[in-house]
Amino acid sequence: MLSALRRASAEAASPLPTGIVVTDSNLNPILQMITWLLLALTALMLCFRFLTKFFLRTNQRFGWEEVFITSAFLSGVGESVTFLVPAGTIFGKDSGDISGAELTAGLKVQYVGELLFILTLGLAKLSVCAGFTALSLDTEHRRLTSIFASVSIAWTVVAFVGTAFQCGASGPWEGGDLQCLDKHAFLYYVTISNIITDIALILLPVAVILPLNIDFRARVVVLSFFSVRILAIIATAFQMTYIPRLFEDNFTLRSFPYYLSAQFVQFASISAACAAYLWPFLRSLRSGLFAADKTGFPSPYALSKLNKGVRKDADVDMSAGNSSRNRDRSNYIKITTDNTVTTSTRSHESKPHEPIGTEAYMKGW
Incomplete structure (x- = not known):
């Protein structure tokens, strides 16, 4: 009996947990934490894109592609803020713990947030279309990209206007007898059409990049970066499965997976538009101080002798510490980051019209 009283007094004296507590009736802290994390990762992806665009490459200008992706990022930041402000704390919380004023502010x-979410997805799609327009010089490819850009604009306008005027001139948070559209069917239209346009954004680079005269391995690498958009398709599919929960009685708590998947859709859409720029950035981090373009540091190395009449013991002098003084540098190739091979002297047997670095030119050695 005495031990039970001591245990009860110790439990009463122990301090109660402070700070943010996640319970079965309050999942909003998880939503806010993941929103902050995805927002930071989105900003990091955008920084990688701009770093590759303007610092690792030369003569690059701030064009429509950057305007669209920057606008998409700003819209995404605004959409994320709607879950971080005090009024957005109702999402993921039991409706029994929410007052009428809090529910109105949350709606x-x-x-x-729904309007900014649609703007974010539409601007991210237009950024990819602008990039393809600058990449392809073929008229047919440009026409194909223009058609898809028009489809993306149409999808954005229809989804934005339908969301903005879903209840006419009244807001969906207003009480009374409101004449609103079938939001259940409209959300299915928005998500399904979003998946279709994302699939088209994966197939579009296949039509543009495959005909290019580049190495097959390079094609696979580039297309794999564009295929990152499949993550947005998966997230959108998860979001679509939770649409019915938005119309339940306790929708603020039951729709927690829908709100969470919407953040992943937004992050994947912006990141997919920036993923293609990660490959030049990763290549610039290789050892040897080589950059992704022709601004790398040139490094001359003696690979092999070019004249047949050179003494065999000359190769031994290459490893000696003082061999650089006795070496005939005219017999070596200088490697730079350019695509051509330059030499210090030209053979007298080469024809004048043969360009330096070609196979016909090298046969004269």
């Missing part, structure tokens, strides 16, 4: 920020 208002949800309305703004």
